[in-house]
Amino acid sequence: MVDGQSPEAQPESGITDIIVTAQRRTESIQNSSLSLAVVDAKQLATAGVTQPEGLSRLVPNLQVGSFAYARIYLRGVGDNTANGFAQSAVAFNVDGVHVARSTQYGGSFYDVARIEVLKGPQGTLYGRNASAGVINVITNAPTQKFEGYLSANVGNYNFYQLQGALNVPITDTLAGRVAFNVVERDGYLQDGYDDESQRSGRLRLLWEPSSAVSLGLKADVTHTGGKGQSGVVFPTPAGADPWMAASGDLVRQYQIATGSPRVPSDGFVDNTYVGVSAELNAKLGFADLTVVPAYRWQDFAFYASPAGNLNFREADKVYQTSLEVRLARNTSNYNIVLGGFYFREVTYADSRIDQGARAGALAGNSSIFTSYRAPTKALAVFADGRLSLTDRLRVLAGIRYTDEKRGLFGVTTTFSTIASVPTCPPTIALFDPAYRFCLQGRADNEVKNNAVTWRGGVEFDLAPRSMAYARVDRGFKSGGVFSGAAPGNDYAPEFLTSYVAGVRNRFLDNKLQVNLEGFYWDYQDYQFTFVNFDTRGVSALVTRNVGAARIYGGNVDVVWQPQRSDTFTFNVEYLNARFKSFTYTTSLASDPARECPSLGVVGSVNAPGRGPVNLYGFSCAGAALPRAPEWTLRGGWTHEFELSSGATFITDIDAQYSSSYKLDLTKVAFLTQSPYALLNAQLTYRSPDRQVTVTAWMRNITNRAVYNDARRYGSTNFAGGDIRPPRTFGASLKYSF
Known part of the structure; x- marks a missing residue:
C-alpha cells in the first residue's frame, strides 16, 4: 500500500484508532509494540509546524535545534556535528525514502497525512544511523477523488503562508x-x-492498473533563503531582550573578550534541493513486492554565526541515490518482511570557519579552511517478523546486516592567522581551484563499518483492548571521518541497545486510552564533536568516541473522550540520562566553570608557531546528558461547539512543561535551560458544509524564552544560544473542495 493512503479504522464509538505503517504493515497504533508517537495533519496545523523545530512542541523529549543544519535529539541521543556530512542519530524519512542531509528536512511539512516518531534504536527495518529513532513523514497520496484545498495564514513578524493541494483522477x-x-x-x-523564506512544490502520481499492481511516482523541489539562523547571548543580560540583535553591540561586547569576529549583518541561506522517487507494489501471490528507488540533489550555501566565537561560511553540493527492495507476507498468524537496502551519497563542500583566540591555542583571530569530497556507500540486508503462537501471544524477531564505507578524499585543510596566509582570499571563493591551492595538509581517509543489529520481543493480549509487550532493540550510527589531518581523523560507530516494556489499554467503552511504557537504554562509544587539535597540532572540528551512557525512564500517555465534543490528552515522561564514562581533552589548563573533574595533563601536541602544547583531560562520568530534561509534560483540551446551523466552533488549548536540562556537551555549569512552561491556544470556525475554516491562533502566549542549545564564548560565562520562537499570533483561512 502506498504511504499516505492508509485506511482509517472505524471503531463503533469513542476514540478513533490511529493507523500507522512504521513496521511496513498497516496496523493500529494500539496493536503495535513500537515506542511510537504520531502527529496527524490537524496537530501539525494547530501547532503551526513549518520546520522540524516545531515537532519539539508536540513530541515529549524530542529536541530539535537549527543552525543551517537541523540537530535532532531524542531522549538525549543525537548529533552535535556542524558540517555538511553530519549524520543524525534520528533517521529522517519522507514517503519511505531516507533523507540523509538535515539541511533538506524543512521542505517536507506540508500536505502531510501524518508524522510517525519512533523512539529508540531501529536496527532492523530502518537500520543505518537510527540509533536514537526515526521520523517518518507521510504525505497525502493521490486518490480517485477530485478534491483539494487552499489556505492562507498570516501573523506577526510579517508572517504569511500560502499552501494548497489539488487531487485529480486522470483516468x-x-x-x-x-x-x-x-x-x-x-x-x-x-x-x-x-x-x-521557503518555496516548495510536490507532484505525486499513482497508477493502479489492477488490484495487484500499483506504481507511484513523486517529484519535489524546495528553495530556502533569507538570512538564516543565528544565536543570542545566553544567559540573557539584565534588562535585555532575549531575542536581541545577534550582530548588535550588546552581543559584540561579550565577544571581544575572546577576540571573536563580529556576527555578520549580511548572513544568508541559499539552499535548493530536489528529489525524485518511485514506489512499485506488486502482489506476487506468495508475497507482496515493494521497490523504492530514489534520487536526491542539493545545492546549499550559507553564511552565519551561532553568536559565539565562530563564523561559518560554507557551500555544499550533495548527490544521493538509494534503493530499497522488500518482500512481505502478512497472514492472520504471521507477518514477515525480507529486504535489501542500497545507499550512495557524495558531498562536495568548501568551508571557512573564522574564530576568536582560544586560551592555550594560537593567538589572534584565526580561521579553519576546508575543501573536501565525502562519499558514503552502504549496503544492508534485513529480515523482520511477527509470529502468533496462540490467539493472544505473539513473538517478534528481526536482524539486519549493514556494510558501509565513508571517507574524505582530495581534502586539504589549514588553521592559521588570516594574515599569515596571504594567498587565501579574504572571503571564501567556493569551488575555486585557487582557493584550494592555498590550503595545506591532506585529510584523505576512509573508514569501513559493518554491523549486525537486531530486535526481539513478545506481545500478549491481556484483554480485547489491552496488550502488554516487551522488546529488546539494538541499533547503531556509523563511524566516519572529520575534516582534520590524516591519520587519526576517523572515529568508530556508536551503538545503542534498548530494553522496553509496556501496556496499551482502552477502557470505558473505548472512551479512555491509557498507555504506559518503561525503558532502559545502554549507549556505547558516544560520538562527540568539539573544537580540538588534530594530529598536525592545528585546530579542527574533531569527532571522537569519548564514552558511554545509560538512559532510563518511563512515560504515561492518556487520551480521554468523555463525549464526542470533548477530547483531553495528557502525556508525562520521566528521563534519567547520565554518562557512565565521558573523557575529553582540551588545551585549557583550568576552568572553574567546568563541572567535570580535571585529570591533569594527559598528553601534548606540537602546534604550528607555538611548539608543544599540553592537553588536559576532563572526566564527565556521572554528568547528565544534554538536551535530556528529567520531566516533560504535555496536556491539551479540544472542545467542539455545534451550532443549530450545523456550523462548529472548535477550541484547542495545549500546554507543555519541561524541567531544566543541560544545553551543551562540555558540562559548563551555567549552560542550563531553566524549567519552563509554554501555553498555546486557537479558536476555529468551521462552516456547515465543512468547506471553510477560519482560525485565530496564538503560540507561546507568555513569551517564554526557551533555548535548544548553546555554545560558550571561549572561557567566559556567556554563550551563543539557539533560541526558540517568541510569542506569535495570527489567523488563517482554508477552503476545501
Missing part, C-alpha cells in the same frame, strides 16, 4: 496530486536573523 487507473507551500517571515531576532 480510471491513474490519479495525480500536486501540492505547494510558500512561507515568508521576518526574523525573530532584532537584526532579521531566525527568519524563514
Whole structure:
C-alpha cells in the first residue's frame, strides 16, 4: 500500500484508532509494540509546524535545534556535528525514502497525512544511523477523488503562508496530486536573523492498473533563503531582550573578550534541493513486492554565526541515490518482511570557519579552511517478523546486516592567522581551484563499518483492548571521518541497545486510552564533536568516541473522550540520562566553570608557531546528558461547539512543561535551560458544509524564552544560544473542495 493512503479504522464509538505503517504493515497504533508517537495533519496545523523545530512542541523529549543544519535529539541521543556530512542519530524519512542531509528536512511539512516518531534504536527495518529513532513523514497520496484545498495564514513578524493541494483522477487507473507551500517571515531576532523564506512544490502520481499492481511516482523541489539562523547571548543580560540583535553591540561586547569576529549583518541561506522517487507494489501471490528507488540533489550555501566565537561560511553540493527492495507476507498468524537496502551519497563542500583566540591555542583571530569530497556507500540486508503462537501471544524477531564505507578524499585543510596566509582570499571563493591551492595538509581517509543489529520481543493480549509487550532493540550510527589531518581523523560507530516494556489499554467503552511504557537504554562509544587539535597540532572540528551512557525512564500517555465534543490528552515522561564514562581533552589548563573533574595533563601536541602544547583531560562520568530534561509534560483540551446551523466552533488549548536540562556537551555549569512552561491556544470556525475554516491562533502566549542549545564564548560565562520562537499570533483561512 502506498504511504499516505492508509485506511482509517472505524471503531463503533469513542476514540478513533490511529493507523500507522512504521513496521511496513498497516496496523493500529494500539496493536503495535513500537515506542511510537504520531502527529496527524490537524496537530501539525494547530501547532503551526513549518520546520522540524516545531515537532519539539508536540513530541515529549524530542529536541530539535537549527543552525543551517537541523540537530535532532531524542531522549538525549543525537548529533552535535556542524558540517555538511553530519549524520543524525534520528533517521529522517519522507514517503519511505531516507533523507540523509538535515539541511533538506524543512521542505517536507506540508500536505502531510501524518508524522510517525519512533523512539529508540531501529536496527532492523530502518537500520543505518537510527540509533536514537526515526521520523517518518507521510504525505497525502493521490486518490480517485477530485478534491483539494487552499489556505492562507498570516501573523506577526510579517508572517504569511500560502499552501494548497489539488487531487485529480486522470483516468480510471491513474490519479495525480500536486501540492505547494510558500512561507515568508521576518526574523525573530532584532537584526532579521531566525527568519524563514521557503518555496516548495510536490507532484505525486499513482497508477493502479489492477488490484495487484500499483506504481507511484513523486517529484519535489524546495528553495530556502533569507538570512538564516543565528544565536543570542545566553544567559540573557539584565534588562535585555532575549531575542536581541545577534550582530548588535550588546552581543559584540561579550565577544571581544575572546577576540571573536563580529556576527555578520549580511548572513544568508541559499539552499535548493530536489528529489525524485518511485514506489512499485506488486502482489506476487506468495508475497507482496515493494521497490523504492530514489534520487536526491542539493545545492546549499550559507553564511552565519551561532553568536559565539565562530563564523561559518560554507557551500555544499550533495548527490544521493538509494534503493530499497522488500518482500512481505502478512497472514492472520504471521507477518514477515525480507529486504535489501542500497545507499550512495557524495558531498562536495568548501568551508571557512573564522574564530576568536582560544586560551592555550594560537593567538589572534584565526580561521579553519576546508575543501573536501565525502562519499558514503552502504549496503544492508534485513529480515523482520511477527509470529502468533496462540490467539493472544505473539513473538517478534528481526536482524539486519549493514556494510558501509565513508571517507574524505582530495581534502586539504589549514588553521592559521588570516594574515599569515596571504594567498587565501579574504572571503571564501567556493569551488575555486585557487582557493584550494592555498590550503595545506591532506585529510584523505576512509573508514569501513559493518554491523549486525537486531530486535526481539513478545506481545500478549491481556484483554480485547489491552496488550502488554516487551522488546529488546539494538541499533547503531556509523563511524566516519572529520575534516582534520590524516591519520587519526576517523572515529568508530556508536551503538545503542534498548530494553522496553509496556501496556496499551482502552477502557470505558473505548472512551479512555491509557498507555504506559518503561525503558532502559545502554549507549556505547558516544560520538562527540568539539573544537580540538588534530594530529598536525592545528585546530579542527574533531569527532571522537569519548564514552558511554545509560538512559532510563518511563512515560504515561492518556487520551480521554468523555463525549464526542470533548477530547483531553495528557502525556508525562520521566528521563534519567547520565554518562557512565565521558573523557575529553582540551588545551585549557583550568576552568572553574567546568563541572567535570580535571585529570591533569594527559598528553601534548606540537602546534604550528607555538611548539608543544599540553592537553588536559576532563572526566564527565556521572554528568547528565544534554538536551535530556528529567520531566516533560504535555496536556491539551479540544472542545467542539455545534451550532443549530450545523456550523462548529472548535477550541484547542495545549500546554507543555519541561524541567531544566543541560544545553551543551562540555558540562559548563551555567549552560542550563531553566524549567519552563509554554501555553498555546486557537479558536476555529468551521462552516456547515465543512468547506471553510477560519482560525485565530496564538503560540507561546507568555513569551517564554526557551533555548535548544548553546555554545560558550571561549572561557567566559556567556554563550551563543539557539533560541526558540517568541510569542506569535495570527489567523488563517482554508477552503476545501
